[in-house]
Amino acid sequence: MRETLRRLLRQRKAAVGGTLLLGFLLVALVGPWFVMDPTELMGQPHQPPSSAHWFGTTGQGQDVLAQTVVGARETLAIGFAVGALVTLVGALVGITAGYLGRRVDDALTLTTNIFLVIPGLPLAIVLGAYLPSGPFRMVVVLTFAGWAWNARVFRAEALALRGRDFVAAAVVAGESHARIITRELLPNMASLVASSFIGNTLYAVGAQVGLEFLGLGDVGAVTWGTNLYWAGNDAALLTRSWWIFVPTGICIALVGFSLTLLSSAIDELTNPSLRAPPKAPKAAVVHAVATPAQEATAPGALLSVRELSIEYMTQAGPSRVVDQVSLDIAPGEVFGLAGESGSGKSTLGYALLRLLPSSAAITQGRILFEGTDVTALSPEALRAFRWSRVSMVFQSAMSALNPVLTLGEQFHDTLAAHGGGSRASSYARGRELLAMVGLKPELVDAWPHQLSGGMRQRVGIALALALEPRLVVMDEPTTALDVVVQKELLQRVLELKSRLGFAVLFITHDLPLLLALSDRVGILQAGKLVEVDTAQRLRTDARHPYTRLLLSSFPHLGATDTQAPTPDVLEQAASALKAPLAALPGGRR
Amino acid sequence: MSPPLLEAARLNRSFPVGGFLSHARRKVLTDVSFSLERGEILALVGESGSGKSTLARLLARLDTPDSGDILLSGENVLAREGGSASLAYRGRVQMVFQDPFASLNPVHTVAYHLERSLVRHGRARGVELTRKVHALLESVGLTPAEQLAKRYPHELSGGQRQRVAVARALAVEPDVIIADEPTSMLDVSTRRGVLQLLKGLTRERGIGILFITHDLASARHLADRVLVLYAGSVVETGRTSDVLQAPRHPYTRLLLSAVPDGADFLRTPLPARVATTPPPPLGCAFAPRCPHADVRCHEALPPFHLPAAEHHVRCHLESSKGVPDDAAVSS
Numbered sequence: 001m002r003e004t005l006r007r008l009l010r011q012r013k014a015a016v017g018g019t020l021l022l023g024f025l026l027v028a029l030v031g032p033w034f035v036m037d038p039t040e041l042m043g044q045p046h047q048p049p050s051s052a053h054w055f056g057t058t059g060q061g062q063d064v065l066a067q068t069v070v071g072a073r074e075t076l077a078i079g080f081a082v083g084a085l086v087t088l089v090g091a092l093v094g095i096t097a098g099y100l101g102r103r104v105d106d107a108l109t110l111t112t113n114i115f116l117v118i119p120g121l122p123l124a125i126v127l128g129a130y131l132p133s134g135p136f137r138m139v140v141v142l143t144f145a146g147w148a149w150n151a152r153v154f155r156a157e158a159l160a161l162r163g164r165d166f167v168a169a170a171v172v173a174g175e176s177h178a179r180i181i182t183r184e185l186l187p188n189m190a191s192l193v194a195s196s197f198i199g200n201t202l203y204a205v206g207a208q209v210g211l212e213f214l215g216l217g218d219v220g221a222v223t224w225g226t227n228l229y230w231a232g233n234d235a236a237l238l239t240r241s242w243w244i245f246v247p248t249g250i251c252i253a254l255v256g257f258s259l260t261l262l263s264s265a266i267d268e269l270t271n272p273s274l275r276a277p278p279k280a281p282k283a284a285v286v287h288a289v290a291t292p293a294q295e296a297t298a299p300g301a302l303l304s305v306r307e308l309s310i311e312y313m314t315q316a317g318p319s320r321v322v323d324q325v326s327l328d329i330a331p332g333e334v335f336g337l338a339g340e341s342g343s344g345k346s347t348l349g350y351a352l353l354r355l356l357p358s359s360a361a362i363t364q365g366r367i368l369f370e371g372t373d374v375t376a377l378s379p380e381a382l383r384a385f386r387w388s389r390v391s392m393v394f395q396s397a398m399s400a401l402n403p404v405l406t407l408g409e410q411f412h413d414t415l416a417a418h419g420g421g422s423r424a425s426s427y428a429r430g431r432e433l434l435a436m437v438g439l440k441p442e443l444v445d446a447w448p449h450q451l452s453g454g455m456r457q458r459v460g461i462a463l464a465l466a467l468e469p470r471l472v473v474m475d476e477p478t479t480a481l482d483v484v485v486q487k488e489l490l491q492r493v494l495e496l497k498s499r500l501g502f503a504v505l506f507i508t509h510d511l512p513l514l515l516a517l518s519d520r521v522g523i524l525q526a527g528k529l530v531e532v533d534t535a536q537r538l539r540t541d542a543r544h545p546y547t548r549l550l551l552s553s554f555p556h557l558g559a560t561d562t563q564a565p566t567p568d569v570l571e572q573a574a575s576a577l578k579a580p581l582a583a584l585p586g587g588r589r
Numbered sequence: 590m591s592p593p594l595l596e597a598a599r600l601n602r603s604f605p606v607g608g609f610l611s612h613a614r615r616k617v618l619t620d621v622s623f624s625l626e627r628g629e630i631l632a633l634v635g636e637s638g639s640g641k642s643t644l645a646r647l648l649a650r651l652d653t654p655d656s657g658d659i660l661l662s663g664e665n666v667l668a669r670e671g672g673s674a675s676l677a678y679r680g681r682v683q684m685v686f687q688d689p690f691a692s693l694n695p696v697h698t699v700a701y702h703l704e705r706s707l708v709r710h711g712r713a714r715g716v717e718l719t720r721k722v723h724a725l726l727e728s729v730g731l732t733p734a735e736q737l738a739k740r741y742p743h744e745l746s747g748g749q750r751q752r753v754a755v756a757r758a759l760a761v762e763p764d765v766i767i768a769d770e771p772t773s774m775l776d777v778s779t780r781r782g783v784l785q786l787l788k789g790l791t792r793e794r795g796i797g798i799l800f801i802t803h804d805l806a807s808a809r810h811l812a813d814r815v816l817v818l819y820a821g822s823v824v825e826t827g828r829t830s831d832v833l834q835a836p837r838h839p840y841t842r843l844l845l846s847a848v849p850d851g852a853d854f855l856r857t858p859l860p861a862r863v864a865t866t867p868p869p870p871l872g873c874a875f876a877p878r879c880p881h882a883d884v885r886c887h888e889a890l891p892p893f894h895l896p897a898a899e900h901h902v903r904c905h906l907e908s909s910k911g912v913p914d915d916a917a918v919s920s
Contacts, residue, residue: 171651174710483849
């Protein structure tokens with residue numbers, strides 16, 4: 001909480017908005033004691049600013065400065081009161097409806113919708129006619145007219161949170177509905193509550209000034225709205241007495257401005273994607289090690305990664321995710337890369353296609369593909385290189401496929417981007433590729449949502465093979481799939497590989513799978529490649545303790561293996577190593 | 590003989606599909622029955638969509654079955670309590686969720702999660718509360734407890750979070766824990782520790798655990814008995830050694846052949862056909878994929894057969910092997 005406040009203050013928008021608003025609050029609180037009586041006739045009417053009356057006098061002779069300062073008090077008090085009430089009523093109705101669902105939701109949503117279709121202003125006018133005059137009337141009228149929109153927002157949020165496991169866990173723990181709403185759901189909406197409160201206050205100030213300007217408030221009170229009402233009545237515009245309404249107008253505009261700034265600051269704080277991303281770290285050594293690296297390339301290797309380091313820029317400074325990794329992949333080889341979450345295995349895979357997010361950068365080392373330095377490719381050369389030489393199969397096939405395009409269109413997109421021919425020829429190639437991965441060619445006209453998870457991943461593989469690349473990077477393509485589907489898919493990949501001759505970099509945390517699939521396996525721990533060997537040798541005599549820990553972590557189906565518990569020391573050491581990496585963006589589980 | 594600790598009898602659950610005014614429903618669970626004894630681990634295995642998690646939610650009383658009974662120590666709780674579970678039921682049946690990143694509330698500390706369960710079920714109060722929280726954390730291997738109690742979920746690793754979730758379930762001193770894929774979201778090096786922890790609970794406290802998983806290898810290590818679910822029906826159940834070493838149902842054999850274990854697991858073909866049609870309304874649900882399916886399989890739902898003691902298989906092929914039908918089991 002304290003950390004959130006500190007971050008809020010560090011933001012420029014929040015600082016400006018907050019200072020401005022605090023200034024107005026201070027004026028509203030103590031200002032009235034330092035100015036003249038705003039209702040007394042202190043001088044001649046329609047007097048421009050002078051030393052006696054800094055802001056001039058009104059059409060009847062009151063002091064405009066006094067009216068502006070005193071007016072702030074009731075205007076802001078009503079504004080904040082309505083802001084709080086509208087948020088409270090809206091949140092309670094919305095969360096109750098969203099959380100309880102069914103009948104309660106039906107009834108509350110119907111009520112909310114009825115309130116939403118009644119125009120606010122006539123409702124306020126009618127209601128105002130029946131209530132006793134005074135600030136209390138304004139609060140009731142504005143709350144009544146304004147809560148419904150909030151209820152909808154909070155209901156949507158509650159619907160999203162209701163499905164979360166921690167709510168189910170609280171139900172299983174035996175918590176009551178009221179307690180779940182107030183202690184489990186509401187605290188998770190702190191940012192929504194804050195930004196709604198600010199937004200509602202803005203609404204309240206605006207609506208209140210509007211109603212009062214029309215004469216629908218208490219015309220005897222001194223508020224910004226009534227100031228404007230009297231300015232209109234006293235023909236301030238006709239007599240060109242600008243000083244009567246300009247100070248109040250500026251105050252209203254500034255309060256609105258500060259609230260808008262605050263609300264936008266809260267949005268940015270809670271939604272990091274609205275913030276400007278941190279700059280990627282600069283390359284420390286820009287190809288200074290070019291010659292030795294080139295010499296180190298193994299003869300006949302398809303891909304050579306040399307001393308590759310990748311850093312992410314985080315709020316705590318640069319963080320090295322891949323640390324001086326060197327590896328070679330031969331043509332037609334299946335190279336397995338194993339590691340736990342945060343080990344940098346996906347980052348390494350993405351780097352081979354130079355697909356790193358903007359906050360990450362290659363700070364050292366080179367990627368040589370058939371002699372070409374991928375790290376030094378120009379944007380155009382990179383575009384031609386990607387997919388036609390090295391392609392990728394992603395973990396989540398659903399998010400890798402475009403949900404609004406048929407499969408055929410996606411094949412056409414891929415082929416056309418690399419100088420392919422007509423739509424008809426792309427569709428023909430699409431059918432051919434679908435058949436190749438064991439799907440019906442007719443599916444070329446299907447949409448991604450019509451396919452099962454395993455079928456989507458087959459499409460992902462078909463797309464990756466569309467341009468006959470020499471290397472396919474597969475980033476946990478089977479993690480979300482059932483074992484049976486996984487085996488079908490992998491057998492298909494191996495069969496295609498022996499037919500088409502591409503090499504595979506297969507990334508997963510599942511070491512037994514990797515050992516069965518790969519020719520050679522590399523073990524990545526906290527960004528460092530700790531062991532590389534053939535699958536055969538790793539299975540029987542792994543040397544690095546971390547490799548042995550990983551191997552022993554998987555129970556076997558067959559032979560009796562020892563039930564040695566994982567030493568907690570090792571577990572803790574592993575989690576301690578991962579801790580600084582846990583906060584990194586782009587982690588793919 | 591005393592009644593089993595937890596018993597499910599012919600549980601059915603379907604969900605409405607299609608839009609407004611549509612009466613179509615999709616069956617997720619069909620006549621699922623099983624029992625769980627004190628101190629026993631029963632593994633529930635099946636692929637995604639087989640109804641594992643729906644069954645877990647029914648038993649945790651987060652959802653209500655369309656028909657069927659849940660018996661706790663022989664007492665029919667659904668008949669007595671209806672839709673919402675009593676505090677007494679919650680005090681005896683607890684659940685550990687799949688994703689420890691989602692099952693702990695990010696705004697509350699570790700201590701809060703445990704204290705609430707302790708207070709709500711009257712297991713501790715006042716000064717005793719803090720002591721009990723620390724004892725719970727130590728019992729699941731989270732030390733130093735004083736420090737960890739003050740942390741927020743985001744300050745813990747996945748394995749630590751799952752241990753907190755187990756500690757929360759233990760706080761109410763339950764008789765049954767439903768563990769819904771408790772290790773599938775964890776890193777491999779922390780998985781085994783959580784599994785050992787669960788196994789210890791059955792030994793030390795006599796808690797019965799329903800262990801839901803898609804990982805047959807973990808099931809083999811942890812479970813006393815295995816229940817295989819396919820398309821919402823129990824297809825095979827029995828002692829772990831029987832089911833996993835001598836599987837009878839073609840689906841169990843298919844699952845076993847797909848476990849990534851051994852150097853040549855990718856070289857052996859899968860003993861199944863590619864499913865082209867959804868499970869039929871009539872007959873065996875696995876028939877469209879079964880390599881041995883014949884006319885019977887497409888026409889009638891097979892009864893349970895008993896090839897060995899406590900080993901139930903729902904397959905027509907069993908009867909042709911000359912094993913006598915046991916009609917009593919299918920009820």
